[in-house]
Amino acid sequence: IFFRTTSRIMGLLNKSRVGVRHVSTMARASWRVGDIQLHGALAADNEKTRLLLGKDAVEFCSELNRKFAHEVVALSEQRRQLMRDTRQALQEGRFEDLAVPASDANWKVAPPPTVLETRRVEITGPANDPKMVINMLNSGADACMIDLEDSMAPSAQNVVDGHHNIYKAVRGELTAEKNEDGSIKRYTIGSTVATPMVRVRGLHMKEVHATASHVGPMPATLFDVGLHLFNNGRYLQDRGSGPFLYVPKMHTGVEAKVLEDVLAFCEAELGLEKNATKVTTLIETLPAIFRTEEIAQALAGRLVGQNCGRWDWLASRSYYLGSNANYVHPDREHTGMEQSFNKAYSKRVVQTAHQRGFHAMGGMSAFIPVSGDQAKTEEALKKVAVDKALEIENGHDGAWVAHPGMVQPVLDQFKAAFKDATHQKASKNSMDEKISVQDIVALESELLSSSKRTEKGLRQNLSVALQYMGHYLSGNGAVGINNMMEDLATFEMSRHSIRSWIDSKVDITFADGSQKPLTMETLEKVLAEEVATLKAANSKLPYSDASEVLLRGLKENPEFISRISGEYLNPEFARGIVIGSRMLRVLSSKEFGGHLDENQGIKFDADLVRSLLGSRPELRTGADLVRHRGRFLNRLLESGDTCYKYMGCASGLAAASVIHGGEGLVGPYCGGWQLNAMGLEESRPDTLLSTGDLTEQQAEGEPHRFLAAEGDQVCGDAIHKARGVVGQLQQSTVPHGG
Structure with a gap:
């Protein structure tokens, strides 16, 4: 009673944070505004939350959630049905059933704002690290994508820090101080900066620190879009620099239409101009590559680009195609963009983009300079140059880099190719090629040889996935591994590739020369060996938890790991607030015919009954x-x-x-x-x-x-x-x- 009364009085004194605040016995605050209950760092009362999460901001997010959460949650079942339909069509050889043609041969998107005409080089990095955000803005790139998704581990504090850094960055106010070699170095934003863009979290993700009684955790897309546009939309619009969004993990035009409705609602409620919010979608799932047209058309008034999200693309291929031995990927070293199926993927994006009038953005070059090793840095620069030359040849208008040291070389390469132009939308590169579904899904015959699937490749996938997840569970979503900057996509690519080897029962070449299928038993043995090796090298990272997340991901096989990893990253929510993809909502009396008799039975569907096993249904014995x-x-x-x-x-x-x-x-x-x-x-x-x-x-x-x-x-x-x-x-x- 004392805590609640005190917090109410303090709320009245602080007009920006009025609401019902609770202080729990475990020192975890919670705060209710409208339908939304904030938890953890989101509910804390400090300088950052007062700036970002005032009563009006949370009420707007609450209204957005009330209006669209059910639609967003319902998309998860559509994705599961899409997976079943896709696998069946491929199994039966009905390839062209996967392609969704344009409904109108002549339509075009709206012209982009002038500031987005030039997008030759974009740099990306996590929103929660202020130094990295500042360095991206100062890097000399045309644009920078400040990321709330795959390169940011979504702990409550990271979410607050990410949105705070975005707020300060777009106003030129973000600063950072770092202790480097015994002295304090101060970082500030310069006078000439890259155009800021924000990647929000995907429609599949939940913001577990913001819950509502009618749907449970708020869809993370709604949280990120609502909070960003409420705090920064008008400011960016008035200065002609946004708001500009990247939206990941799109599958279909239905999802794009939900996103369009969300953005239109936000603009109307916040007094923004119609279609002021410009969007670039990532084409990084197998269904999306066959629906580039319908995704673009659903967002025609605001779409300014489609981007090739390579690692997630490879992960999605393994997820959708992995049970079929004809489509199983070899070791990752044989899955570069020079492969025919990846070229077809890249060119399909270019064809749609240039036919409809928007930018075709190439993918990430994850290579980074190696501090103190000029030879390795030169090798990385050569690899990036080869990669970007292929994208330019395919017809792309720009591409991503992961490090400021890569910006100028790539920018020079695109300038030389484009000459006086800022893009190559008028180029005929790739435009006259006929690209079939089989071109996109089929592997070249030599890639199907068991000699291309090896124990070395298996161990590489396990080691990289474990290293990345160890850092991710420690709160770091952007990790340098083997001289490459990795994000969650590398974990997903590794996980789905391994699972596809098991499901398809293809032969693997082991170190002793034997060739046999990979079993789960063998996998667990190799996994334990890789964990032991990594623990011996660095015992500070939580490799036991990382191993659990990976093994559960391999066994349960969800399309995205976020539900499982979230239980470890945010352990206070591991008790099942998110039960699969179920919507947990309060039933109205009308749904019970006006009253609920205490003796009236309620019939639950089988899926819900299974979901009541909790977040860890495989734990069946008391010992487990x-x-x-x-x-x-x-x-x-x-x-x-x-x-x-x-x-x-x-x-x-x-x-x-x-x-x-x-x-x-x-x-x-x-x-x-x-x-x-x-x-x-x-x-x-x-x-x-x-x-x-x-x-x-x-x-x-x-x-x-x-x-x-x-x-x-x-x-x-x-x-x-x-x-x-x-x-x-x-x-x-x-x-x-x-």
Whole structure:
């Protein structure tokens, strides 16, 4: 009562943050405005949230959520049906059924604003890192994409920092200070900057820190679009520099139409000009490449570009085509843009873009300069030059780079190719080619050889995926690995490629020369070896959690990893606020015929019943569940120093499992209340102890009993087994002593 009353009074004193604020017993704030309940860092009351998330801003997001959340959530089922239809069409050889032709042969998009006529080089990076945002703006690129999606791990604090950096950056006010070589270096935005563009999160993602009773977590696209346009839309419009958005993971024209309706609503409510918000869509899913026309036409009044999201494109190919041995990818070194199927993909984007009057943006060159190694830097520059020459040849009007050091070489290359022009929309490059569905999905015959699928390639995919996810779960979404700047797409590409090898049962060439299919059992063995290698090299990253995320992603096989990774990145929401893609909403009395009789039965569909198994349906045994609880408690109460936690246990099974799951940092607490609830007179053998653990007398005599004493309850078998497990952990590679 005291906390709630105090927070209400403080809210009245602070007009920008009026609402119902709660302070939880775990020091996690929550704050309700309208239908939206904010949690964690989004609900905190500080300089950043007061700037970004005032009452009016949250109320606008709440209204946007009320109007469109059901439509956005319903798209997930459409995507699942699309996957089933696509796989069936390919299996039956109905290739042309996948292509969606233009409904009008002569339509064009609206002309782009002058500032977006020149997009030869765009640089990308995470929104939450102020130094990187400043360096991108100062890089000399034509535009910079400030990313709220794949290169930013969406923790609550990163989301706040990302939106705050965007707010300050578009006003030229963003600064950063870094301790470099013992001195403080200050970063500021210069007078000539790249045109800022913002990549919002995809329609498949949830903002778990903003929930509403009628849909649960707010769709992340609505949160990012609503907050950005509310805070920055008018400012950018009045200065002729936006708002400009990148939108990822588009599949169909239906999704594009929902996005169009969302943006039109925002513009009308916020007093922006019609179609003021310009959009570039990423064509990075298999269905989207066959629907470039319908996606573009749904956004015709505001579309200014389509971009080739390469790594996600390869991931999507493996997801949609992976069970068919005729389309399974080889090792990643053989999947470059020079391959015929990738060329066809690139050219299809160019054809649609130039026929309809918008920019065809090439993909990311992830190579980055290597500090202190000029030879490796020169090698990276040569690889980027070859890559961009191919994109120019295909007809692209510009491309992405991942590092400021790559901007000028690529800009010079495009200037030389375009001469006095700012793009090549009038070029005939690729325009007269006939590109079929088979050109896009089929692999060249030599790529199907088992010699091109190797244990080395498997280990590379596992190692890169584990390294990336280790950083991602630590809050860093843009990671330099093997002299390349990687984001979440590299994890997805690795994961889906591995799963496709398993599903298709194609032969893999192993290090011993044998050729055989990859099984899940073999995969888990190799995965454990790669985890051990990485832990030995860098024990600070959470490789155990990264391994869990990867293995669950491989077994559960969702199209996108965000639901699974979110449970580890935001452990306070791992209890199932997001249950698959289900909409959890309050049912009105009308839906029950005007009243709800206490004896009236309610029939639930099978999908909902399955969803009630929770976010971890594979945890079926008590031991598995308790091990999971131990891991969860470790993540939930993480700190910089060694921190021991205790969890209530009532048996040796529970005690051993919680210690094992918590890697020696979670111990058993034998609680009197729990034992009383179970009944002190209960006598049963410990479920964990085998005959090898018991003395002859124990095995033949009465089983272990729970021992009780006033004020103190002791579970003898729990202590016995806990000591044994701790001893095993002390002798293992687990880094904690216990």
